[in-house]
Amino acid sequence: MTRHLLxxxxxxxxxxxxxxxxxxxxxxxxxKPLANKGVALIxxxxxxxxxxxxxMAVVALGGHPVYTRGEEVGFDTRESVEDIARIMAGYHxxxxxRVFSHSVVERMAAVSTxxxxxxxxxxxHPLQALADVITMEECAGPISSLTVAWIGDYNNVARSLGEAxxxxxxxxxxGCPDGYSATxxxxxxxxxxxxxxxxxxxPVEAIAGAHVVHTDTWISMGQEEExxxxxxxxxxxxxxxxxxxxASPNAKFMHCMPAHRGEEVSAEVFDGSASVVIQQGHxxxxxxxxxxxxxxxx
Ligand code: CP
Ligand code: NVA
Numbered sequence: 307m308t309r310h311l312l313x314x315x316x317x318x319x320x321x322x323x324x325x326x327x328x329x330x331x332x333x334x335x336x337x338k339p340l341a342n343k344g345v346a347l348i349x350x351x352x353x354x355x356x357x358x359x360x361x362m363a364v365v366a367l368g369g370h371p372v373y374t375r376g377e378e379v380g381f382d383t384r385e386s387v388e389d390i391a392r393i394m395a396g397y398h399x400x401x402x403x404r405v406f407s408h409s410v411v412e413r414m415a416a417v418s419t420x421x422x423x424x425x426x427x428x429x430x431h432p433l434q435a436l437a438d439v440i441t442m443e444e445c446a447g448p449i450s451s452l453t454v455a456w457i458g459d460y461n462n463v464a465r466s467l468g469e470a471x472x473x474x475x476x477x478x479x480x481g482c483p484d485g486y487s488a489t490x491x492x493x494x495x496x497x498x499x500x501x502x503x504x505x506x507x508x509p510v511e512a513i514a515g516a517h518v519v520h521t522d523t524w525i526s527m528g529q530e531e532e533x534x535x536x537x538x539x540x541x542x543x544x545x546x547x548x549x550x551x552x553a554s555p556n557a558k559f560m561h562c563m564p565a566h567r568g569e570e571v572s573a574e575v576f577d578g579s580a581s582v583v584i585q586q587g588h589x590x591x592x593x594x595x596x597x598x599x600x601x602x603x604x
Contacts, residue, residue, distance in 0.1 A: 481512025
């Protein structure tokens with residue numbers, strides 16, 4: 307059966323661990339699972355980390371990346387999502403897309419004869435969560451021993467991180483303002499994966515005792531019109547040194563980037579000794595190799 311990677315939730319714990327193991331395997335690089343294959347990288351939104359890590363991971367695994375902007379293929383404007391996916395599946399070994407609506411990657415996967423990878427949608431960012439887990443286990447220990455705090459907007463990055471942390475038996479605590487938090491059903495969904503989840507609208511309560519503190523922009527791509535309102539609502543959720551002081555001693559700070567110093571994180575924390583954001587960003591390449599190798603059947 308074709309393996310797609312649209313979110314972390316759809317992976318079994320064994321599959322998740324297998325992808326993580328492939329990510330750091332030198333044998334996978336030697337095996338060149340993408341030899342003589344193309345990989346379509348379609349972007350409806352801007353990117354630095356995702357584009358570059360995916361392009362270089364494709365090259366490392368022996369394949370040829372073809373970057374395409376969303377407006378060039380025109381999902382449902384120039385032609386249907388299904389027609390695009392069916393045609394591209396004849397040229398490429400993998401189709402990867404960064405999309406506004408998660409339904410686009412689902413529709414691609416429904417008709418594609420080759421694997422589809424979600425490179426960020428409104429719902430999920432699985433490649434980010436894989437890199438986050440690799441980074442956390444490298445610098446803080448096994449996820450099952452960790453409390454991971456998410457401060458700010460319960461968004462695509464938060465959802466994928468929560469799924470990964472819960473599947474690997476960790477504790478996930480959320481500090482999000484009302485209206486931008488996880489619903490009761492969403493918390494139950496995360497808990498059903500096996501981890502412990504707590505939520506508070508008080509960031510101090512959410513961060514208490516955390517071994518890892520993670521945040522993201524208050525204004526995700528596509529939400530620019532809400533910028534002014536969001537900056538007011540999220541102002542008490544800036545991860546600064548005062549807030550970090552409530553986390554566990556030696557807690558690590560993480561951010562998927564791009565970051566906005568003075569908004570979701572202070573410059574002192576982002577550039578400080580607790581921050582592992584560059585290591586985390588570099589692990590996007592590690593994770594991309596594992597994800598590509600796994601969808602290729604490794
Ligand atoms: N974290 C992340 O996905 O970064 P880019 O938007 O630069 O790809
Ligand atoms: N939540 C952000 C992540 C960017 C990598 C967004 O969707 O824009």
